[in-house]
Amino acid sequence: MTRPHPLDRAAIALGLASIASLVFVYEGLDEFRFLAIGGPSIAVALVLGALAAAAGLTGRRVPALLAGLGFAAAAALELASTLAGEDWLGANLSTMSLWLGLAVGLLLAAAAPRTGTDTAGTEPPSH
Amino acid sequence: MATASFAPSRLSAWLIAATRVGVALMWIDNASWKVPPDFGRGESPSGLYRWTLNGVEHEVLAPWARFVEHVVVPNFGLFGWAVLLIEASLGALLLIGLFTRAFALLGVVQSLAITFSVLNTPHEWFWAYLLMILIHLMLFATAAGRFGGMDGVLRPLWTDRPGPLHRLMKAAS
Numbered sequence: 001m002t003r004p005h006p007l008d009r010a011a012i013a014l015g016l017a018s019i020a021s022l023v024f025v026y027e028g029l030d031e032f033r034f035l036a037i038g039g040p041s042i043a044v045a046l047v048l049g050a051l052a053a054a055a056g057l058t059g060r061r062v063p064a065l066l067a068g069l070g071f072a073a074a075a076a077l078e079l080a081s082t083l084a085g086e087d088w089l090g091a092n093l094s095t096m097s098l099w100l101g102l103a104v105g106l107l108l109a110a111a112a113p114r115t116g117t118d119t120a121g122t123e124p125p126s127h
Numbered sequence: 128m129a130t131a132s133f134a135p136s137r138l139s140a141w142l143i144a145a146t147r148v149g150v151a152l153m154w155i156d157n158a159s160w161k162v163p164p165d166f167g168r169g170e171s172p173s174g175l176y177r178w179t180l181n182g183v184e185h186e187v188l189a190p191w192a193r194f195v196e197h198v199v200v201p202n203f204g205l206f207g208w209a210v211l212l213i214e215a216s217l218g219a220l221l222l223i224g225l226f227t228r229a230f231a232l233l234g235v236v237q238s239l240a241i242t243f244s245v246l247n248t249p250h251e252w253f254w255a256y257l258l259m260i261l262i263h264l265m266l267f268a269t270a271a272g273r274f275g276g277m278d279g280v281l282r283p284l285w286t287d288r289p290g291p292l293h294r295l296m297k298a299a300s
Contacts, residue, residue, distance in 0.1 A: 006280040013275075014223065034156040083163055093215065094159040101151070101219030105277055108225070112284060 004056060011056030011064045011109045014102050018049030018071075021098060035098055039090025044074045044099075052106050061110045068106030075099040133269070144275030147221055150234070150262055155218035158211065166207030175207055182244030191243040213237055224276015227266060229299035234263035272300055 004012065022045055023029075024037045037045055048070045055063035074089065078096040081088040089095075135143065160174050167174030179199060186192040199206045213233065220230045242256040265271075272278030278300035285297040 010277060010280050017222075034152050035159065079163075092159040093161065093211070094155045094157075094218075097155045097158045097215040097218040098222065100215060101222040104219060104225060105223040108277060108281065112281060115284065115287070 005059065005114060007109045007112055007114065008056040008059050011067075011106060012053050013056075014105045014109070015049045015051070015053030015056060015067065018045045018052065018102055021045050021049075021095075035094035036090065036092040037095060041074075041078075041089040041091040041095060044070070044089065044091075048074070048102075052102070055106075056109075064106050065110035068103050068110055071099045071103035071106065075103060135269075135274070140274040143269050143271050144224070146262070147224060147227065147266055147271040147274075147276065150266060151218050151220075151222035153218075153259075154214050154221065154234075158215045158218060161207065161211040161214065163207060163211060164204070166203065166210075168203060175210060176203060178245060178248075179203070179206070181248045185245070185247040185249070187243050187246045195244065221266070221272075224272030224274075224278050225281075226296070226299040227272025227276060227278050228270055231263045231267035231271070234266070235260055238263060270300065 021035065021037060022042065024033050024035050025042060027033060048067045051063050051070070052067035055061070055067060074091075075096045078089055078091050078093065078099070081091075082093060082096075162174060165176075167176035169176075172180060179195060182195040183192050183200070214237065217230055217234055217237065220226055221234070238256065238259040242260065245251055246253055246256055270278070273282065282297060282300050285293045285300070
């Protein structure tokens with residue numbers, strides 16, 4: 001079995017990170033509840049995370065692009081919700097920050113040119 | 128001091144990545160209480176506004192306190208948005224390990240700003256702020272985004288391409 005391209009592995013990792021963020025649904029984490037996830041934001045994390053992971057597993061760029069755009073839209077919606085003094089998504093500005101990162105990462109994973117090089121994580125910081 | 132290229136073991140690379148993600152979670156966690164549009168301004172100051180006033184009421188460095196009093200507080204709406212943008216971006220980009228060296232330096236600057244504002248506030252543990260500065264310096268020194276981060280994936284692409292933009296992105300990573 002061929003090892004996924006580094007950009008596909010990045011999409012998988014970002015998708016799994018989104019799904020892992022569902023741990024913050026549990027309010028009993030108290031001060032370790034770094035961000036709020038509940039209500040509609042559960043669907044955002046689960047559906048877009050699964051889409052990103054599936055994109056990486058199948059090596060397809062379009063679903064990764066859609067997941068990235070979805071996270072960007074969700075982050076913008078969370079900011080709009082906060083400005084309106086509402087809680088449309090059951091999330092907060094910490095969740096917005098997470099989704100912003102996932103959006104940027106997935107959009108880059110979808111848009112970056114593919115090469116055969118697999119050097120991820122091996123280059124030392126000497127230059 | 129001459130050193131060999133920094134090439135950590137697999138375990139060390141994972142630990143560098145875990146540290147980067149942990150620092151990202153710190154910024155992500157603390158984005159939630161920078162709430163626009165007022166950021167805590169009001170009859171009973173709270174949130175970011177309350178903490179900003181601490182920089183004046185519990186002065187750490189006189190020039191910084193004057194800057195906060197005469198520049199930041201009168202323009203607090205703009206300042207609040209800048210803080211939210213910086214800290215949400217720090218959380219986002221350190222999490223995915225993109226442009227990590229540039230954002231580690233931004234983290235140092237932001238940590239210094241926080242330190243100069245709240246170091247003398249009662250019940251604050253000064254080592255917390257020094258550690259914030261030091262951990263960002265460590266993320267910079269290790270180029271932490273190259274281990275399990277987007278920098279590690281994208282740097283070969285930037286290296287292969289000419290032009291100032293690619294050079295800038297490579298330097299930022």
